[in-house]
Amino acid sequence: MMEPTPVYICTGFLDSGKTLLVKDTLMEQEWIEPGLTLLILCEEGEEEYSKEYLEENDMVLLKIDKFEQLNAAFFTNCEKNYHPAQVVIEYNGMWKLEDLLQLKYPRKWQIQGIYSTVNGTTLDMYLKNMRNMLMEQLTESELIIINRCPEGVDRSGFRRALKVQNPMAQLIFEGMDGKIIQPTAEDLPFDIKENPIKVEDEDFGIWYVDAYDHPDQYMDKEIEFVAQAFRPKGMKNDMFVPVRKIMTCCADDVRLYGYPCKIPKVTNIQMQKWYRVRVRYSFEPTEPFAPEQPVLYLMHIEPAEAPEQDYVYLG
16 A cells, blocks of 8 residues: 655745744654655745755755646656655745645645644734734644744634634744743633533543643533543443543544543443533542542533544644
């Protein structure tokens, strides 16, 4: 069977940090295959790829000036001339991403990831004056990095605006110093002041992480979400784990995640079935000498339809 050639697309407006995303994030991932990387550069910003960098990373750079140059014949010649281990397209943020996704690629080439960058210093301006153009390039992105965020940037407003267009995107905000801004309660896509807290299907991964990192915010509150019933080997019948499949980094790393849930009375819960559960949150050891972790207490359970998306993201 023919091994696919992964294609990674990085998009964003000029000088939003696409080149740094390619250099510092994408090309440092463990799933990057050994061998030649074909880099198709559709616009040049302040940051450049030096000859030394390209040689050290076994990369060939091809520059594109007009969208029309990206066509089936061009891609076929790329495959024939270079036989790349992977392809990285640093796309022009003023061109429609939809047009790129509809092009005909060589049979081996498969789009594996779409990543985007946004300059935080101009984020508010984009949201007020260029919202549609900004959102168009982010609609298909699975990872969006908002860099150079000044103090007071409207993170929650951007998250809400994006969620309408792309609820599955993982967002990372970076400060002016390049360090990741840790999310606060205002950044969460659900209201932790509610009781019960209602966690939508696509937000389970965000809740899963925050429930462990900030137990004080959830202590003794009720939380409602849809999950699949699972009972690991050795777990007693008075407990189960409501789980979701979570993608931690790539399609090859999807696992079941959830917290143990205690059942207060005899309840007919069928494993592998989907349920809407309402649970009370606690943070305690599950057995005498185990470390503390989130532990749930079942308050209500009813059958539910499986979510449209089989998996969610961890952050």
